[in-house]
Amino acid sequence: MGKGEFTALKGIDLAFGKGEFAGLIGPSGSGKTTLLNIVGSLDVPSDGEALVLGNSIGKLNAKQAAKLRKENLGFIFQSYNLLQVHTVYENVEFPLLLLNLSTSERKKMVTDALEWVGLTDKVKSKPPQLSGGECQRVAIARAMVKRPSLVLADEPTANLDAANSHNILKTMETLNRELNTTFLFATHDEKVINYLHRKIFLLDGMVDKDEIVKSN
Amino acid sequence: MRLAIKLAFRNLIGAGLRTWLNVIVLSFSYVVIIWMNGVMIGWEEQAKHDMTNWQIGGGQYWHQSYDPYDPFTITDSHAPIPKEFENEVARADMEPILIVQGTIYPEGRMQSIAIKGINPNQNIFSQPTHKLDTVIDGAIPAVIGAMMAKNMNIKKGDYVTVRWRDSNGTFDATDVFIVDIFASNVPAIEQGQIYIALDKLQEISLLQDHVTMLTFKDSEIERSQVEGWTLKTRDILTKSVDDLIKTKSTGLSIFYFILILLAMLAIFDTMVLSIFRRQKEIGTYIALGYTRKEVVGLFTVEGAMYSILAALVGAAYGLPFLGWQAKVGWTMPIDVSELGMAIAQTLYPVYSIGLVMSTILIVVLTTTVVSYWPSRKIAKMNPTEALRGKIQ
Numbered sequence: 014m015g016k017g018e019f020t021a022l023k024g025i026d027l028a029f030g031k032g033e034f035a036g037l038i039g040p041s042g043s044g045k046t047t048l049l050n051i052v053g054s055l056d057v058p059s060d061g062e063a064l065v066l067g068n069s070i071g072k073l074n075a076k077q078a079a080k081l082r083k084e085n086l087g088f089i090f091q092s093y094n095l096l097q098v099h100t101v102y103e104n105v106e107f108p109l110l111l112l113n114l115s116t117s118e119r120k121k122m123v124t125d126a127l128e129w130v131g132l133t134d135k136v137k138s139k140p141p142q143l144s145g146g147e148c149q150r151v152a153i154a155r156a157m158v159k160r161p162s163l164v165l166a167d168e169p170t171a172n173l174d175a176a177n178s179h180n181i182l183k184t185m186e187t188l189n190r191e192l193n194t195t196f197l198f199a200t201h202d203e204k205v206i207n208y209l210h211r212k213i214f215l216l217d218g219m220v221d222k223d224e225i226v227k228s229n
Numbered sequence: 230m231r232l233a234i235k236l237a238f239r240n241l242i243g244a245g246l247r248t249w250l251n252v253i254v255l256s257f258s259y260v261v262i263i264w265m266n267g268v269m270i271g272w273e274e275q276a277k278h279d280m281t282n283w284q285i286g287g288g289q290y291w292h293q294s295y296d297p298y299d300p301f302t303i304t305d306s307h308a309p310i311p312k313e314f315e316n317e318v319a320r321a322d323m324e325p326i327l328i329v330q331g332t333i334y335p336e337g338r339m340q341s342i343a344i345k346g347i348n349p350n351q352n353i354f355s356q357p358t359h360k361l362d363t364v365i366d367g368a369i370p371a372v373i374g375a376m377m378a379k380n381m382n383i384k385k386g387d388y389v390t391v392r393w394r395d396s397n398g399t400f401d402a403t404d405v406f407i408v409d410i411f412a413s414n415v416p417a418i419e420q421g422q423i424y425i426a427l428d429k430l431q432e433i434s435l436l437q438d439h440v441t442m443l444t445f446k447d448s449e450i451e452r453s454q455v456e457g458w459t460l461k462t463r464d465i466l467t468k469s470v471d472d473l474i475k476t477k478s479t480g481l482s483i484f485y486f487i488l489i490l491l492a493m494l495a496i497f498d499t500m501v502l503s504i505f506r507r508q509k510e511i512g513t514y515i516a517l518g519y520t521r522k523e524v525v526g527l528f529t530v531e532g533a534m535y536s537i538l539a540a541l542v543g544a545a546y547g548l549p550f551l552g553w554q555a556k557v558g559w560t561m562p563i564d565v566s567e568l569g570m571a572i573a574q575t576l577y578p579v580y581s582i583g584l585v586m587s588t589i590l591i592v593v594l595t596t597t598v599v600s601y602w603p604s605r606k607i608a609k610m611n612p613t614e615a616l617r618g619k620i621q
Contacts, residue, residue, distance in 0.1 A: 046613075050613045053516065055515065055516060055612045055613050055616070056612075056613050075520045075521065075522070076520055078520075079515070079518050079519060079520040079523070080518070082515075082516060082517065082518045083517070083518025083519075084518070088513075088516045088517070090513075090516075090616065092509070094509050094510075094512070094513040094516075094616065095513075096240075096510060096513065097243070097510070098239065098240055098242075098243020098244060099239055099243065103239065107517060108517050108518065110232055110235070110236075111232070111517065111518045111519070139243075155517075
């Protein structure tokens with residue numbers, strides 16, 4: 014690895030509306046995960062401006078960025094990133110603990126979220142006891158439990174078989190429709206691409222094509 | 230903070246065996262440190278108690294020339310009881326002792342000793358001096374300590390020849406009859422000395438009414454200096470014990486340091502490994518709304534919680550053990566009479582709230598620092614790389 018600079022994104026000019034079900038599509042190294050991380054305030058742009066829910070990502074300090082993520086953003090990762098020693102219930106409850114909600118509020122919201130993903134019978138299980146599909150459904154429940162404005166999903170089906178992938182995607186599409194939550198994917202998986210309502214193709218850090226295939 | 234504690238507790242319990250191994254090692258440190266300190270405190274209390282009962286009472290006035298560490302001073306260290314003390318002596322609240330240098334000849338061997346003249350009816354010391362009133366034909370009744378008896382091979386009922394010099398410098402000798410042998414934990418009142426009646430010693434040494442020291446019963450009464458006599462309060466006389474315990478405690482603190490160091494090494498190692506292995510988890514915490522500083526705090530709390538769990542586990546088996554030890558004591562595997570210190574063969578540990586709390590505080594603080602140290606690395610982590618577990 015050299016110390017030379019590498020430009021991951023260049024000339025990106027995109028805007029997303031509420032309730033969109035959009036995806037950043039491209040091969041490895043195209044910049045889709047970098048863009049997703051910037052939108053998720055986990056990274057900052059070295060140049061230009063990224064506005065997320067009225068917040069300029071580059072100008073947020075660590076506390077403000079954490080607040081934005083805590084209150085408004087949900088994350089779904091390729092490898093689920095569940096807390097391994099916590100139960101399904103505790104994993105889904107975690108974002109609500111950060112919001113200082115009461116126990117009864119948390120219980121209702123966690124139960125609702127687990128119902129959305131069909132895992133009410135697994136509340137006491139721990140991630141190592143679950144299948145890959147079940148783990149990703151827990152991750153979706155965790156991302157959705159606080160009813161965020163925006164959910165960012167980075168290759169959410171990469172570790173899943175076809176049946177599980179479709180299952181997961183249908184769940185997310187339903188949540189998008191029913192809760193009007195914006196979903197932004199980073200993917201190169203055909204199965205995911207087929208579900209997207211808006212497809213943004215990235216190539217070498219630039220937008221190659223931006224097409225809306227289905228209106229919300 | 231409450232959330233960090235809750236999460237840290239969940240993480241530790243979830244980590245299973247690894248957590249409990251660290252907790253058991255750390256709990257062992259707690260119990261051993263408290264027990265050993267308890268033994269030291271118990272020893273100090275026992276030593277001071279025994280010294281008070283057998284040697285120093287509530288404090289003493291020494292003849293100004295008297296130096297117990299210089300035998301050459303003994304010849305001149307005597308004077309009549311000062312007027313200031315006569316009332317207290319009459320009430321038996323102050324006991325005079327005369328010390329005369331002598332030589333004892335047990336089984337034909339020769340040994341220098343101090344002959345101590347003491348009032349047979351005294352009630353300040355625990356020595357069985359009332360036996361000195363026994364009437365023996367042709368010999369002076371004497372009592373000696375068990376350590377002296379063992380070293381000289383003298384038994385109760387033995388006759389032993391004693392020689393001394395009177396105030397005119399004339400040597401004289403007689404037999405003493407051992408009427409009793411007492412056992413104490415204070416070598417200073419046993420080794421190289423015999424006890425006979427004060428008036429008898431004054432008579433044979435031609436030092437009528439003279440004494441070397443006066444021991445008072447009550448240590449609480451304000452005492453003033455008296456010309457020709459040096460006031461030695463109880464605190465001054467027990468300072469040697471304090472110094473000894475302090476020296477021993479310093480030595481033991483090295484042992485505590487090693488003990489805590491081993492426990493801390495285990496925790497440090499666990500934390501370093503934990504931070505390396507749980508990168509994705511760290512990234513996830515940040516993605517879900519934690520700042521990196523908060524994650525550092527979470528891991529620090531997690532490490533510090535080892536010490537809290539260890540205190541609880543230590544209490545579970547330590548309290549019965551420490552309680553049992555306080556009751557039956559700890560009998561030392563060697564013969565302590567050879568050590569020359571005011572130490573009992575069986576020491577009874579004494580524990581205080583202060584001892585327990587300070588031990589817990591030290592261990593918790595040390596564990597917190599040791600946990601914080603490696604956790605600082607999290608503050609420098611790039612969350613996007615942590616999420617992928619790519620930090621080396």
